Amino acid sequence: MRNTNLKNEEVPALRFEVVAQDEAARAGVIKTRRGEIETPVFMPVGTAGTVKGIRFEELESTDLNARVILGNTYHLWLRPGIEVIKAAGGLHRFIGWNRALLTDSGGFQVWSLGSLRKISEEGTEFRSHVDGSLRFLSPEVSMEVQAALGSDIVMVFDECAPGQASHEETQRSMELTTRWARRSKSAFDRFQNEEADSGRANTTDDLSGRQALFGIVQGASHLDLRRRSLEQTVEIGFDGYAIGGLSVGEEKSTMFEVIEEIALRMPRDRPRYLMGVGTPEDLVEAVARGVDMFDCVLPTRNGRTGQAFTSRGKLNIKNAQFAKDPRPLDESCQCSVCRRHSRSYLRHLYTAGEMLASILLTHHNLAFFLDTMRRVRQSIRSGDFPKFRREFMERLGANGE
Numbered sequence: 001m002r003n004t005n006l007k008n009e010e011v012p013a014l015r016f017e018v019v020a021q022d023e024a025a026r027a028g029v030i031k032t033r034r035g036e037i038e039t040p041v042f043m044p045v046g047t048a049g050t051v052k053g054i055r056f057e058e059l060e061s062t063d064l065n066a067r068v069i070l071g072n073t074y075h076l077w078l079r080p081g082i083e084v085i086k087a088a089g090g091l092h093r094f095i096g097w098n099r100a101l102l103t104d105s106g107g108f109q110v111w112s113l114g115s116l117r118k119i120s121e122e123g124t125e126f127r128s129h130v131d132g133s134l135r136f137l138s139p140e141v142s143m144e145v146q147a148a149l150g151s152d153i154v155m156v157f158d159e160c161a162p163g164q165a166s167h168e169e170t171q172r173s174m175e176l177t178t179r180w181a182r183r184s185k186s187a188f189d190r191f192q193n194e195e196a197d198s199g200r201a202n203t204t205d206d207l208s209g210r211q212a213l214f215g216i217v218q219g220a221s222h223l224d225l226r227r228r229s230l231e232q233t234v235e236i237g238f239d240g241y242a243i244g245g246l247s248v249g250e251e252k253s254t255m256f257e258v259i260e261e262i263a264l265r266m267p268r269d270r271p272r273y274l275m276g277v278g279t280p281e282d283l284v285e286a287v288a289r290g291v292d293m294f295d296c297v298l299p300t301r302n303g304r305t306g307q308a309f310t311s312r313g314k315l316n317i318k319n320a321q322f323a324k325d326p327r328p329l330d331e332s333c334q335c336s337v338c339r340r341h342s343r344s345y346l347r348h349l350y351t352a353g354e355m356l357a358s359i360l361l362t363h364h365n366l367a368f369f370l371d372t373m374r375r376v377r378q379s380i381r382s383g384d385f386p387k388f389r390r391e392f393m394e395r396l397g398a399n400g401e
């Protein structure tokens with residue numbers, strides 16, 4: 001039970017503890033109101049209230065054991081809409097998932113609409129891709145929607161600058177993000193006070209049961225702007241910090257330059273989240289630069305287009321070379337798909353247009369991403385991360401495709 005002697009402000013929404021560090025790589029535990037999350041962690045993306053192609057039982061199974069998944073504010077707000085989700089008692093109950101949920105703010109999705117949206121100081125106006133209606137998303141609306149969704153980790157509403165944006169353009173965008181972060185924080189606090197005792201979420205003795213709020217560092221590839229964005233974001237004060245606006249068309253070397261510059265300057269006692277990145281090798285490389293949390297659509301999206309991620313690199317199941325291949329997708333993977341099915345069978349399913357192809361490839365891909373993170377955590381805890389990283393990269397480099 002909550003200690004009623006403490007005011008909500010005095011009890012944090014989440015706790016983060018670093019339990020081991022190997023050079024810049026850290027292994028930790030995030031304690032949320034819905035269970036503990038060991039880091040570094042990969043969060044499967046559940047865009048519209050579903051991690052596409054996979055049942056929640058499987059996400060919870062020992063094969064995958066995902067501790068936290070993502071929901072997209074933009075998509076859920078447009079369809080089914082917050083009234084439907086509120087009526088169900090929040091997003092967890094609506095989708096049937098009792099573990100932690102992180103929701104993004106919708107900022108990236110509306111930004112991705114390109115010429116279909118209009119950004120002003122107040123927020124972003126755009127046309128819904130669902131019914132063509134004119135909609136308006138702002139820091140206040142995003143916080144209201146995320147409060148209604150009841151996610152455990154809420155993201156501030158931010159603006160993303162294109163990877164190739166000029167210094168001037170990026171600075172304008174970054175400063176807007178800072179002003180939106182301040183507005184997000186005050187709107188968030190207002191909604192938390194309203195919902196403080198709704199009793200919707202399970203909570204533990206030393207957590208307030210409130211939602212947690214993460215700030216986002218922007219600034220494209222301009223390191224001085226990234227540093228300033230970080231300073232301004234930390235000054236506002238958040239439960240965790242994210243690096244946004246990467247993997248949006250910039251060079252990979254630029255992406256790692258930004259991560260290297262920013263991650264280690266982020267508060268050591270808060271989780272560091274790299275948004276929307278990336279391949280298994282990107283994840284391992286970012287962990288080596290001090291990042292704790294990741295999300296990406298690659299394992300699910302590519303699974304649906306016939307691409308498998310393996311310890312020896314990517315494999316395209318459509319290729320004729322797999323027609324009679326009796327081996328599993330990945331000979332060193334222990335997932336239920338690799339234990340049971342051959343490449344030959346998976347290729348047959350895919351070419352026949354069977355939906356099971358997408359389901360099985362998605363399952364394996366998620367298992368591979370989550371298992372990679374599990375091995376990353378173990379290697380950091382045992383002080384073997386540099387060796388793990390070297391061998392992981394060598395094996396990927398040795399792939400036959």
Ligand SMILES: [Zn+2]
Nearest residue numbers: 333335338364
């Ligand atoms: Zn597998």
